[in-house]
Amino acid sequence: AILMTQSPSSFSSSTGDRVTITCRASQDISSYLAWYQQKPGKAPKLLIYAASTLQSGVPSRFSGSMSGTDFTLTISCLQSEDFATYYCQQYYSYPWTFGQGTKVEIK
């Protein structure tokens, strides 16, 4: 199975900050990667697929990029509603696998 490793596991940030979350795949997954946002007690919400394609309705402050097997989720200007846990997921090959999550907390 492809291992997805996110970093950091958690961090604190302030509203207005630019934040970056990284996800590294243990092997080549091309651009077959999605990012999800999950708030406590809620289902995950799709933010980005195909590594950099913004899902319809998701604010443009969210963006995704890739370099080789490293993937990045960037929030350009953190808003109060963005404090949540973020997961990456590869769908290049079965079994589909998720990262362990990155929790973004209020500083």
Next chain:
Amino acid sequence: QITLKESGPTLVKPTQTLTLTCTFSGFSLNSNGVGVGWIRQPPGKALEWLALIYWNDDKRYSPSLMSRVTITKDNSKNQVVLTMTNLDPVDTATYYCAHISKYCTSDSCYYFDYWGQGTLVTVSS
């Protein structure tokens, strides 16, 4: 508007079999490129993909659970059913079903775009 909702028991005893139903609306599982998957999340832990089924009845399973899990669909009822045998307390989790879309022609161009609200299943005697 695509919606999905999970249903099933909230409490199951160890060694018992769990049957969860995902009832959906806003799409047909007969449509080319569409699928439904199951994902679970133990309390305070990460997401884990379990299984999925496509419009053409192609089924895929997590290798770690393949011997215990079965996924089926009923197009007439707009339902997907997940069955998991021989439950253990470590199977305690919130179970989600999710709609799968295809966005390109490659065999890998599938992703979860809509999720159900999830249902918490506790395994305890």
